[in-house]
Amino acid sequence: MKRWDAARDGAIYQDILALENPTLSIYALESYAIIVDSMLQNELLRNLVLSHAEIARDLEETNMRLAESEKLLSEAQQIAFIGRWDVTYETGEFVWSDSFRKILHIEPNVVPDMDLYMQHILPEDRDHIMDNMQRLQTEKDDWTDRYRIILPDGTIRWVHVRFHTEYDFSGRAISSYGTLQDVTAMKEVEDELERYSKHLEQMVSEKVKEISESQMATIFALVKLAESRDDETGAHIERTASFCRLLAEKARALPKYESLVNDEYVATIYRASPLHDIGKVGISDLILLKPGKLTPAEFTVMKTHVEIGYQTLKNIDKRYQKNAFLQMGLDITRYHHEKWDGSGYLSQLKGEQIPLSARIMALADVYDALRSKRVYKSAFPHEEAVSIIQEGRGKHFDPELVDLFTASHQEFKELFDQLS
Numbered sequence: 001m002k003r004w005d006a007a008r009d010g011a012i013y014q015d016i017l018a019l020e021n022p023t024l025s026i027y028a029l030e031s032y033a034i035i036v037d038s039m040l041q042n043e044l045l046r047n048l049v050l051s052h053a054e055i056a057r058d059l060e061e062t063n064m065r066l067a068e069s070e071k072l073l074s075e076a077q078q079i080a081f082i083g084r085w086d087v088t089y090e091t092g093e094f095v096w097s098d099s100f101r102k103i104l105h106i107e108p109n110v111v112p113d114m115d116l117y118m119q120h121i122l123p124e125d126r127d128h129i130m131d132n133m134q135r136l137q138t139e140k141d142d143w144t145d146r147y148r149i150i151l152p153d154g155t156i157r158w159v160h161v162r163f164h165t166e167y168d169f170s171g172r173a174i175s176s177y178g179t180l181q182d183v184t185a186m187k188e189v190e191d192e193l194e195r196y197s198k199h200l201e202q203m204v205s206e207k208v209k210e211i212s213e214s215q216m217a218t219i220f221a222l223v224k225l226a227e228s229r230d231d232e233t234g235a236h237i238e239r240t241a242s243f244c245r246l247l248a249e250k251a252r253a254l255p256k257y258e259s260l261v262n263d264e265y266v267a268t269i270y271r272a273s274p275l276h277d278i279g280k281v282g283i284s285d286l287i288l289l290k291p292g293k294l295t296p297a298e299f300t301v302m303k304t305h306v307e308i309g310y311q312t313l314k315n316i317d318k319r320y321q322k323n324a325f326l327q328m329g330l331d332i333t334r335y336h337h338e339k340w341d342g343s344g345y346l347s348q349l350k351g352e353q354i355p356l357s358a359r360i361m362a363l364a365d366v367y368d369a370l371r372s373k374r375v376y377k378s379a380f381p382h383e384e385a386v387s388i389i390q391e392g393r394g395k396h397f398d399p400e401l402v403d404l405f406t407a408s409h410q411e412f413k414e415l416f417d418q419l420s
Contacts, residue, residue: 086177087114103159103182105151122148122156133163140167146183158187236368237274239419243364244357245270246411250404251360260356264324269357272329276336276361279309291375303337303345310334331355336362339396359398363389363405366396371416382413 083100087093094112101108104120121129125147132143143163148156163178248269252261280288283305287298294302310333317326335349335358342350354362370385380388386409393402405412 083180084177085112085117085180086175088175089173100180103157103180104149105153120149120151122150124148140165140171146187157182157184159183235419236372239368239416240276240361240364241270241273242415242419243367243412244273244360246408246415247360247364247401247404250408251356251401253404254400257356268324268328269332269360272325272332272357273361273364275309275313275329276332276365277305277309278312278333279305279307282308289375293376306334306337306346328357331357332361334358336365338362340398341395343395354398359401363397363401366392367405367412368416382409382416 083103084097085100086095092113094114094117096106096112098108100106101110104117106112106116106120110116118126118130129145129147132145144161145163146158146160149159150156160181160183161178163176165173165176168174245266248261248266251257252266283302287294287301290298310330313326313330313333317323317330332355335347335354338344338347338349338354338358339362340351340354340359342348367385367389370380370388371382373379386406389397389402390406393399
């Protein structure tokens with residue numbers, strides 16, 4: 001049948017209307033309407049068929065591409081040794097890909113279920129996995145993790161799992177899916193790298209310790225040379241370093257210092273305290289070794305050893321900024337003659353304005369000076385030295401440090417006797 005043509009068929013319509021017999025005109029119009037309606041229906045049907053055919057062709061091409069993509073994905077999963085799993089909670093249906101079964105060494109005819117899967121997880125890891133799976137059904141987070149599986153022959157492998165859950169409009173978990181990848185080789189490489197890293201850290205630590213001990217031996221030798229000019233025993237620096245370490249360890253018990261005084265702090269104050277009087281190399285023997293009391297002018301010169309030592313270390317600090325050892329050495333050298341009540345020198349700092357390391361050094365230095373023989377005095381017994389330090393509580397010394405010293409004074413006595 002011919003398709004509807006508006007120009008041609010419109011002319012036919014006008015010819016029918018021109019007929020003189022009305023009855024014949026009505027009959028002719030009705031007949032023509034039937035023909036036109038049939039033509040329109042056929043045209044519509046034709047368009048629908050063509051449209052359907054086009055859609056069917058597109059759908060077929062899409063399915064072919066999808067099948068090809070799934071094939072490529074399956075091949076990629078097999079190459080990467082990645083398995084996929086799916087579970088529908090309403091039906092309890094599990095689906096495992098071929099790669100998934102190969103990873104777990106499960107035959108193709110074995111029906112998948114959760115119990116079978118859990119049997120392949122190393123017993124030590126099962127509770128952790130179950131807890132996470134339960135949590136993820138309520139918290140709606142994706143999950144990745146590593147754990148161990150045990151194969152039928154007893155071999156243990158490491159796997160990496162990805163877990164994703166779908167929910168309905170009410171928030172109820174309806175299905176989950178994810179991947180399982182054998183990462184044993186990767187884990188072995190990571191473990192080897194970790195062992196190598198720890199080995200390197202140990203080597204570096206040992207080398208740093210060796211260098212540090214060598215540097216400290218040099219520092220002790222140089223400082224001891226300076227101290228030997230007014231220290232008959234030559235053990236002042238070893239003893240004061242040990243006193244500082246002991247008192248710092250006691251200070252760790254105070255809540256106010258728990259964030260400041262740690263293992264590193266204790267080790268640093270032991271290494272830095274020998275620098276406290278390094279500036280005495282710039283003081284004349286006439287003053288340093290004078291057997292009697294110093295004159296005000298001489299004492300003014302003596303006090304400059306603090307600034308001499310500080311400036312000496314400051315020049316080194318310019319090259320090694322943010323070095324904890326030098327920073328504490330600067331504090332101790334410059335401020336260990338400050339007093340709690342502000343009557344010390346050179347800066348007349350008061351109370352906790354004085355760095356803790358310098359407050360510790362002040363007490364340790366005085367205790368050792370009291371116990372030691374000098375050209376200008378005899379050695380004091382332990383009990384008298386303790387009494388003098390207690391008298392200086394809140395004046396010369398930090399009252400809390402004096403209390404710590406008093407509570408453990410016997411340890412200081414034993415340390416002095418051991419190092420003398």
